[in-house]
Amino acid sequence: MHVSRRNTLKIIGSGAIILAASSCTGPDKSSSFPDPAAAWHDAALETDVLRFGLAHGLLAPNPHNRQPWMLDLHDSYSASLYVDTDKDLPQTDPFDRQLTIGLGCFLELFAISVAELGYRAEFELFPEGSSAQSLDTRPVAKITIHASNSLKADPLFTHIYNRRSNRSKFAKSLITATDARQIAGADTKTIAGFTTDKAQIEALRQICVTAAKIEFLTPRTYMESVNLMRIGDEEIAQNPDGLAINGPAISLLKRMGIVTRKTLADPASSAFKQGLRQYIAAARTATGFVWIATPTNSRSEQIMAGRAYVRQNLRATQLGIAMHPLSQALQEYPEMQQELIKVHETTKTSGQRLQMLARIGYAKAVNPSPRFPLAAKLTSNEQTKTG
Ligand SMILES: Cc1cc2nc3c(=O)[nH]c(=O)nc-3n(C[C@H](O)[C@H](O)[C@H](O)COP(=O)(O)O)c2cc1C
Structure with missing residues (x-):
């Protein structure tokens, strides 16, 4: 033409x-790459409480959709959240302030999600300290979950999927x-x-x-x-992060x-x-x-x-x-x-x-933005354990 x-x-x-646009247009049937929006429906399929929380956490808003989280699972009730230091934005976020805000969004979605299953989340922030200049390889939070009979579910939970x-x-x-x-x-x-x-x-x-x-x-x-920038469906599917630019043309x-x-x-x-x-x-x-x-x-x-x-x-x-x-x-x-x-x-x-x-x-709803799956965000130890 x-x-x-x-x-x-x-x-x-x-x-x-x-x-x-910074969203997915839906699975491209001809693509050999996984659906970049799969995380939005896969989260609810997790049967383990901790993983359920983490899979919802990664649906969090975060600057430039860098998805800077890395997770080290300790046991069924605890994990450590780290920042992936390669995901920084040195020009527009020179002190990693916005990146840290994104990690806070992650933790809140985690807390709301495990509450849905009757668990209270406890976060020990920066257990080994932190620097005001930049985030580093020390943990951002030690995450623990506790079963609780008195906890009320949060009415915001169901809106995680459409946020x-x-x-x-x-x-x-x-x-x-x-x-x-x-x-x-x-x-x-x-x-x-x-x-x-x-x-x-x-x-x-x-x-x-x-x-x-x-x-x-x-x-x-x-x-x-x-x-x-990820330009077009194929680039987005190959790298489901960053600033996705798509649309029919x-x-x-x-x-x-x-x-x-x-x-x-x-x-x-x-x-x-x-x-x-x-x-x-x-x-x-x-x-x-x-x-x-x-x-x-x-x-x-x-x-x-x-x-x-x-x-x-x-x-x-x-x-x-x-x-x-x-x-x-x-x-x-x-x-x-x-x-x-x-x-x-x-x-x-x-x-x-x-x-x-x-x-x-007020605006028309837009499609979800791409996400790496939880498996891609587990430390290499975990990836080996989970195969
Ligand atoms: C700290 C922070 C700053 C952000 N700043 C901007 C911004 O200036 N412009 C913008 O278009 N989006 C901004 N966003 C939104 C992110 O780009 C967005 O969360 C990310 O692309 C994932 O998309 P989603 O929120 O639709 O899941 C910001 C998000 C966070 C957490």
């Missing part, structure tokens, strides 16, 4: 494809303050905030837009994303050399411009914002922020509200410094550490 350049650009412009980070444009319908308050209040251990105020929303939209432009137009921070555009890592990296290309335009256009459709701050910025507070964030995301899912973290302004590199100050001022969190900021609104 011949596709003219004009038509091709129309294809790019017509579909919410580039960067807007998403939704990068689409949101509808114009307004979010009520009551709903936004319920999302923010899904966790009470951090300083959570929200806004549905028109002027404050506009100020935050503007900060997110400026911050996105800084990240996209700073070559070293943008290239960190480009290097993690992507394979064709890739074959034509229009959407490739090279074109996406070139600020003069239409693929790059379209990616930035879509991210900004989506940020501008926020009809509310929720955020999480902590008094200081310790590793355990970052874990706490992750636990809080995923609870907010699950509560939003329960309410039928889409959520999308916009983290650019919160990042710690020199070019972002002004936006980091501004975002604290605008959310009235100056003096604390803003850990998460997400836009909320």
Whole structure:
């Protein structure tokens, strides 16, 4: 089939494809690779309590979908969570703050899931200490489960399967303050905030837009994303992590050399411009914002922020509200410094550490993002044991 350049650009412009997508389109029947979305239904099939918790933990939101968790199973009741130090994001997350938040999300989903089976999760955080500079090979948490008769199941559990980070444009319908308050209040251990105020929303939209432009137009921070892009179903199935770019026309555009890592990296290309335009256009459709701050910025507070964030995301899912973290302004590199100050001022969190900021609104559901299976995340000892 011949596709003219004009038509091709129309294809790019017509579909919410580039960067807007980070999800699976479903199993590709012709692919010899496993279904990258299998983890979303396999989790419920685990019959062992500890593995049930871990298989749900890995459905957690996490920066750039790096899935930085590694697990060492000790016995049927305990395991250690480690970070895979190869999964860091040195440009946009120089102190592994966001990575730690993602690990907190993992732990919260673990706790909610084992509670469903009548078990209480206990976490000993950083049992061998931690560094504020970077995560290292020391354990992030020692995880233990205890059978409990008094434990109540968490109503958020069933929403784990439909929770998403939704990068689409949101509808114009307004979010009520009551709903936004319920999302923010899904966790009470951090300083959570929200806004549905028109002027404050506009100020935050503007900060997110400026911050996105800084990240996209700073070559070293943008290239960190480009290097993690998985373009088309086959790449996604081979590497079910990173920033998945798919959609009906992507394979064709890739074959034509229009959407490739090279074109996406070139600020003069239409693929790059379209990616930035879509991210900004989506940020501008926020009809509310929720955020999480902590008094200081310790590793355990970052874990706490992750636990809080995923609870907010699950509560939003329960309410039928889409959520999308916009983290650019919160990042710690020199070019972002002004936006980091501004975002604290605008959310009235100056003096604390803003850990998460997400836009909320109404949007069509999106597909689940890819995941490596639990077996790929067990330390080599375990892989040998489980065959
Ligand atoms: C700490 C943290 C920061 C994130 N920042 C962003 C962001 O700035 N932009 C974005 O599109 N997604 C962001 N996300 C969402 C992740 O990209 C998303 O969780 C991951 O791709 C997996 O997709 P899922 O949440 O739909 O399962 C962030 C997630 C976490 C936990």
